[in-house]
Amino acid sequence: MLVRTIAGTVLGATLIGTGTYFFLDLYRWEWNRAIVAGIVFLAAEILAVWLLLNNRLSRVLAHAGGPSNRERQIRDRLRHNRSAGDSRAFAWLAETRQNAGVFVPILLGAGLVLSGLAWLVERVARATAGFADDPRIAARLSRLGPPEGGLLDDHVNPQRQLMGPSRR
Amino acid sequence: MKRRLAPLTLLAVVLTVAALVGVKLKQATEYGGGVSSSPEHTVVLDVRTTPAFLQTSDAAAQGLWLACTGSISGTPDPLPRRHQDGTYAATIRPALAADTERRLLGCLQDMTLDNVRGRVVASCDQPVMELYDAADRAVSCVE
Numbered sequence: 001m002l003v004r005t006i007a008g009t010v011l012g013a014t015l016i017g018t019g020t021y022f023f024l025d026l027y028r029w030e031w032n033r034a035i036v037a038g039i040v041f042l043a044a045e046i047l048a049v050w051l052l053l054n055n056r057l058s059r060v061l062a063h064a065g066g067p068s069n070r071e072r073q074i075r076d077r078l079r080h081n082r083s084a085g086d087s088r089a090f091a092w093l094a095e096t097r098q099n100a101g102v103f104v105p106i107l108l109g110a111g112l113v114l115s116g117l118a119w120l121v122e123r124v125a126r127a128t129a130g131f132a133d134d135p136r137i138a139a140r141l142s143r144l145g146p147p148e149g150g151l152l153d154d155h156v157n158p159q160r161q162l163m164g165p166s167r168r
Numbered sequence: 169m170k171r172r173l174a175p176l177t178l179l180a181v182v183l184t185v186a187a188l189v190g191v192k193l194k195q196a197t198e199y200g201g202g203v204s205s206s207p208e209h210t211v212v213l214d215v216r217t218t219p220a221f222l223q224t225s226d227a228a229a230q231g232l233w234l235a236c237t238g239s240i241s242g243t244p245d246p247l248p249r250r251h252q253d254g255t256y257a258a259t260i261r262p263a264l265a266a267d268t269e270r271r272l273l274g275c276l277q278d279m280t281l282d283n284v285r286g287r288v289v290a291s292c293d294q295p296v297m298e299l300y301d302a303a304d305r306a307v308s309c310v311e
Contacts, residue, residue, distance in 0.1 A: 023189070027196045029274025 202265030206293035221283035236275035252304030
């Protein structure tokens with residue numbers, strides 16, 4: 001914006017100065033100076049017209065193929081939010097009376113340490129508590145299983161003679 | 169209605185101003201060839217040359233004077249005379265009308281010759297002797 005203002009000012013001053021001197025030199029019968037002033041005036045005029053057209057064309061193009069309203073709204077919102085407050089790194093570390101954010105990393109660290117300890121205990125237990133109780137457990141569990149030879153094998157049953165019909 | 173009138177008004181103003189400027193410029197640049205009632209007109213000239221100019225400054229002053237007085241009325245001195253302060257003075261008779269004087273001065277100061285730059289120190293309807301002091305230095309015109 002500043003560059004455009006400076007360029008516009010210089011261009012305007014050039015146009016006014018050379019235009020004035022063009023007529024002044026003609027009045028003074030200084031033809032060579034008038035020709036030089038006229039050439040500079042024409043160059044500045046062409047530049048001014050080009051700048052004007054370029055400006056208009058840019059505006060038209062921006063209007064024709066620019067971002068939609070939705071995009072513009074989002075962009076404005078993002079820009080507004082970015083400039084709304086200063087970004088502070090590790091803001092939760094700031095000491096305020098309203099929050100206890102400083103304990104968050106302590107809790108996280110404690111959880112990590114406890115998890116490690118639990119993992120270690122589990123590994124040690126798996127390695128040492130292997131076969132000590134196996135026979136006792138097997139004896140207890142065997143009672144839950146079916147009899148030897150299956151449920152239809154009754155040759156070891158002492159009541160076998162009473163259960164069937166007489167065979168004579 | 170007002171919207172239509174505004175550009176037309178602007179156009180009319182621009183055309184009127186352009187016409188006035190054109191007429192005035194035509195009058196200002198038109199050579200009338202008139203003379204004044206005074207008997208003589210003296211021009212005191214400071215002449216500077218660039219190193220690219222291979223002749224003397226006397227030759228530069230002479231060339232400039234001859235080139236510029238060749239197309240105006242009156243009888244000019246054939247050559248300008250160099251004075252002690254380095255300026256050149258020449259007289260033309262009779263004195264010039266205002267537009268003719270403007271044309272002569274414009275020609276003398278307008279890079280008429282390559283690498284020669286003239287600057288008019290004084291230009292008035294007075295004899296040469298009145299435009300130099302005792303030490304032969306140029307002084308201003310007496311109004």
